[in-house]
Every structure is written in structure tokens, then in C-alpha cells.
Amino acid sequence: MNKKLSFIALALLVGLSQAWAVDPRIEQGARFEAKGQYDKALGEYRAMLAENKKNTEAYMAAGKVRMKMKDYKGAVANFRLAYGYDPSLTEAYEGAAKAYETMGQQAKADAERAKMKGGKAAASTPKAEAKAEPAKTAQPAQTAPVTKAEPAKTAAPAKVETPKVAQTAPATATASEDPFEKGKALLAEGRYAEAAPLWRTVLSKKPGDAGAYFYAGLTRYEMGEYDKAEFNLKKGLSYKERGNDANYYLAKINQKSKRTDQEKKYLAAYLKKAAPDAKFRKSAEDRLAEINAVASAAAEEKAMQEAEAKALKEAKKSGNDKSKSVDVAPQKEDVAPTASNSIANANALYADGYHEAALQMYKALLENEITPDERYFAMLQMGNIYREMRDFHSAVTRYRDVVREFPDSDWATEAERALEDAVWLEKHASELPRNKR
Numbered sequence: 001m002n003k004k005l006s007f008i009a010l011a012l013l014v015g016l017s018q019a020w021a022v023d024p025r026i027e028q029g030a031r032f033e034a035k036g037q038y039d040k041a042l043g044e045y046r047a048m049l050a051e052n053k054k055n056t057e058a059y060m061a062a063g064k065v066r067m068k069m070k071d072y073k074g075a076v077a078n079f080r081l082a083y084g085y086d087p088s089l090t091e092a093y094e095g096a097a098k099a100y101e102t103m104g105q106q107a108k109a110d111a112e113r114a115k116m117k118g119g120k121a122a123a124s125t126p127k128a129e130a131k132a133e134p135a136k137t138a139q140p141a142q143t144a145p146v147t148k149a150e151p152a153k154t155a156a157p158a159k160v161e162t163p164k165v166a167q168t169a170p171a172t173a174t175a176s177e178d179p180f181e182k183g184k185a186l187l188a189e190g191r192y193a194e195a196a197p198l199w200r201t202v203l204s205k206k207p208g209d210a211g212a213y214f215y216a217g218l219t220r221y222e223m224g225e226y227d228k229a230e231f232n233l234k235k236g237l238s239y240k241e242r243g244n245d246a247n248y249y250l251a252k253i254n255q256k257s258k259r260t261d262q263e264k265k266y267l268a269a270y271l272k273k274a275a276p277d278a279k280f281r282k283s284a285e286d287r288l289a290e291i292n293a294v295a296s297a298a299a300e301e302k303a304m305q306e307a308e309a310k311a312l313k314e315a316k317k318s319g320n321d322k323s324k325s326v327d328v329a330p331q332k333e334d335v336a337p338t339a340s341n342s343i344a345n346a347n348a349l350y351a352d353g354y355h356e357a358a359l360q361m362y363k364a365l366l367e368n369e370i371t372p373d374e375r376y377f378a379m380l381q382m383g384n385i386y387r388e389m390r391d392f393h394s395a396v397t398r399y400r401d402v403v404r405e406f407p408d409s410d411w412a413t414e415a416e417r418a419l420e421d422a423v424w425l426e427k428h429a430s431e432l433p434r435n436k437r
Contacts, residue, residue, distance in 0.1 A: 023048060029061055038069050047347050050377055056082045056089055063095050067102075070286065075099040077413035083115075090116050104248070104280055105222070107188040183215060192223045199232075210239035214246055226253045244273045248280045255287070258424055264291055341365055343374050350385060359385050376406040380415055383422065392426035 029044035042065055048058040063078035076099045083092035093116035100109035183198035199216035202209055214236025220229035230253050233246040251266035267288045274281045341364050349358035362378040362385075370378070383398035399419035403412060 023057065026057060026061055029065075033065055033068070038065050041065050043351060046381075047351065050343050050347055053373060054085045056086045056092070059085075060089070060092060060095070063092070063099075067095070067099060070283075070290070071417060072099045072103045074413060074417050102283055104245075104283075107190050111190065180212065180215075183219075187215060187219055187222070190222075192219050195219050196223070208235075210236050210243065211241065212236075214239040214242055217246065218249065221249055221253065226256060229253060244270055244278075245280065247273075248284060251284070251287070258427075260291060264288065267291075341368070343370075343378065346378070346381065350381060355385050355389055372406065376402050376415075379405075380418070383415070383418060387418070387422055387425065392422050395422040396426055 025044040025048050029041040032038070032041035032044065042062055045058040045062040045065075048055050049062075052058075059078045059082035063075045063082065066072070066075035066078060076096050079092045079096040079099065083089045083096075086092075093112050097109040097112040100106070100112060179198040179201040183195045183202070186192075186195035186198070196216070196219050199212045199219065202212040203216075206212065213232045217229045217232030217234075217236050220226075220232060223229075230250060233250050233253075236246045237243050239246065247266045247270035251263045251270065254260075254263035254266060267284050270284050271281065271288070274284070341361050343365065346358050346361040346365065349361060359382060362382045365378050366375060379398050379402050383395045383402070386392070386395035386398060396419060399415050399422055402415035403419060406412060406415075
């Protein structure tokens with residue numbers, strides 16, 4: 001009987017939530033976002049998506065939060081999912097475009113806006129063809145049957161003119177086949193594999209050409225071949241037109257490799273030469289400020305630890321060791337109310353801070369027959385819990401499971417981002433500030 005009453009109550013709540021103009025979790029997420037608590041805001045949107053993976057409002061809200069977190073790839077993924085489920089959502093195309101622009105990928109930004117305008121462009125094309133078609137059919141209607149044969153005779157000279165066109169074609173082709181310009185055009189279109197060999201062609205004719213090295217590095221960067229990109233970009237630093245941008249991309253490569261000192265070096269070099277309105281100036285300033293803030297917090301934490309250790313040592317020497325009598329605030333017991341196993345209940349436990357209970361419920365769900373969507377979401381949530389519990393090794397394992405087993409899922413991009421973060425945390429666990437509960 002209790003189960004039936006619970007089900008009816010849940011159904012009523014769902015019905016009411018659907019009637020509201022704004023999901024309360026959107027409002028709660030916005031409050032978290034306003035306080036700068038971005039992870040908590042994302043938690044609200046994840047809860048919405050756990051119930052309905054086609055919730056475009058949640059994808060849009062998550063995309064905007066990720067922009068503030070400077071997780072631009074994650075933002076693109078969310079905006080794309082939003083317009084994937086609702087192609088008329090122009091704000092989603094624009095959001096993806098702005099994310100690409102922030103990453104310095106203007107060609108991809110233009111492509112996103114082209115998708116937004118594609119519907120109008122496609123609609124106008126048939127009209128143009130419709131106008132041209134009557135023009136062709138009108139002439140036979142106006143001319144006598146005898147003149148119909150005449151155009152057939154005059155059509156032959158049109159064929160005779162073909163060689164003339166062929167004679168002028170090589171001159172045009174030569175101008176457009178300049179490998180340097182062609183490589184730049186292909187790069188702008190995102191056709192990286194086609195652009196890559198062209199830089200070798202340029203360098204075979206002009207050894208040491210800094211421009212070719214710069215664009216070769218940029219091409220390899222976009223292809224994810226960071227070692228080759230780094231080699232080429234260093235040689236492209238002297239490129240007169242965009243050599244300073246090489247500093248920015250070298251900083252990005254070092255960021256991916258977690259070489260923070262080198263990243264700072266290249267960011268400082270970029271900012272030293274960059275004009276006030278330079279394309280990457282703001283993102284470079286923001287990233288440098290972020291690095292300095294993290295370093296400052298780590299230094300402050302280390303100083304506090306050293307001060308505590310020194311005070312304790314001095315107390316022991318003076319015979320006033322009070323370390324054993326220090327009151328320790330009892331930690332919150334991770335005991336949750338009894339609840340049936342479900343994704344929604346596990347999410348609720350997680351949100352309320354019952355990490356161990358939520359973890360056990362997600363594990364129990366994985367042992368039962370659940371949908372693929374529920375399975376990869378449960379695995380992702382387990383990774384998130386392990387990360388909060390500082391069990392980074394287990395978090396890495398769960399995130400890898402999601403990426404490996406569900407590479408085409410809606411949450412694969414989130415899992416890849418979280419995996420990268422968890423791997424870094426695992427390697428630097430001893431350097432991190434202690435959790436305060």
C-alpha cells in the first residue's frame with residue numbers, strides 16, 4: 001500500500017513539475033551558478049537529464065555553465081546536444097560558435113552559424129532554380145517549330161568554344177594551387193588531413209619558412225598531434241604575421257600536458273607582445289590568472305600546514321601537547337534514509353551528501369537489468385562520487401569504463417573531460433589542499 005501511495009505522490013509531483021514554466025532545478029542551478037558553485041549547478045542539470053535525456057533547457061543551461069568554467073569543449077558538446085534535439089534552437093548554434101571562437105577556432109565557429117542559417121539558405125535555392133527553369137522553357141513556346149532546329153545547329157559552336165575555356169583554365173588553377181594559400185584555405189575549412197602535406201611541399205621549396213612551420217603546427221594541433229604541433233610551432237615563432245599566436249598554442253599544448261611552468265612561460269610571452277585587442281588576449285589573461293590563483297591557494301595551504309606542524313612541535317617541546325585533547329567535530333554519518341533502488345533515488349542521495357549510500361545504490365543498479373542510458377549514467381555518477389571522496393584511482397576506472405563501453409553516448413564527452421581531470425588529480429593528490437568537511 002505504501003508503495004502505491006509513493007508512486008501516486010511521485011506521479012503528482014512529476015505532473016506538477018511539467019506544468020511549471022520553469023523547472024525548479026533550473027532555478028536552483030541558477031542560484032548555484034550565481035554563487036560560482038558551478039559543479040553544484042551542473043548537478044542540478046544532470047538530475048534533469050537523468051529523467052529526460054532530450055531536455056534541451058538542461059543542455060543549454062549546462063553549456064552556459066561550462067563556458068564560465070572555461071570548459072569550452074564541454075560547452076560545445078552541450079550546445080550541440082541541445083540543437084540536436086531541437087534544430088530550431090538558434091541560441092544553441094550561437095553558443096557553440098562562441099565556444100569555438102573562444103578556443104580560437106573561427107572556421108568551426110563559422111560552420112556552427114552556417115548550420116543555423118542552413119535552413120533559410122536551402123529554402124531559397126529551389127526558388128532560384130524555379131525562376132531559371134521557365135526562362136529555358138519559354139523560348140521554345142515563342143519560336144516556331146522550324147526555329148527549334150536552329151538552336152540545335154547553333155549549339156555546336158558552344159561545344160567548339162570549350163577548348164578556349166580549357167586554355168584559360170591552367171592560368172587560374174596555377175594561381176589557386178599555391179600550396180601555402182591552399183593549405184590556409186583547407187585549414188580554415190577544417191580539412192586538416194588535406195592541409196598537412198601541403199606544408200611539407202612549401203618547406204621543400206622554401207626550407208625554414210616560418211609561416212609554413214606555424215601553419216603546420218596549427219594543423220597538427222587541430223588534429224590532436226601535440227608533439228608534432230609543438231615542434232612546428234616553436235619553429236614558427238619567428239613568423240612575422242602570426243608568430244606570437246604560436247606562443248598561445250604552445251601554452252595550450254603545455255596545459256594539456258600538465259606542464260604548468262612551461263604554460264605560464266608561453267602565456268607571458270604571448271601577452272608581452274599581444275595588442276590590447278588581440279584575438280587570444282582575454283583567454284590568455286584569464287588562464288594565467290587561474291594558474292596564479294591555484295598556485296596562491298596551494299602556497300597558502302602549504303604555509304598553514306607548516307605553521308600547524310611547527311606549533312605542534314613547539315607544544316611537544318614545552319610539554320604542553322594538547323593535540324590529544326583537541327575537540328574534533330564529528331563527521332556527518334553517511335547513513336541515508338531507506339529508499340528503493342532507482343537512478344532518481346541514487347541521485348537524490350548523492351545530492352544530499354550521502355555519498356556512500358548513493359555509491360552502493362548505483363552499484364546495485366549496475367547488477368540489475370537497466371537501460372544502457374541508465375547504465376552509463378550510473379557509472380559516470382560513481383566516478384563523480386569517487387572523485388569527491390578523493391578515491392581518484394576508482395574515479396579514473398569508472399570514467400574509462402564509460403568512454404570505452406559507451407563512446408557514442410550523450411555523456412561520453414563529459415566522461416572524457418572528467419577522466420582527464422581525475423588522471424591529473426590522481427597524479428597530484430599529495431599536492432592538493434585537504435578536504436574540509
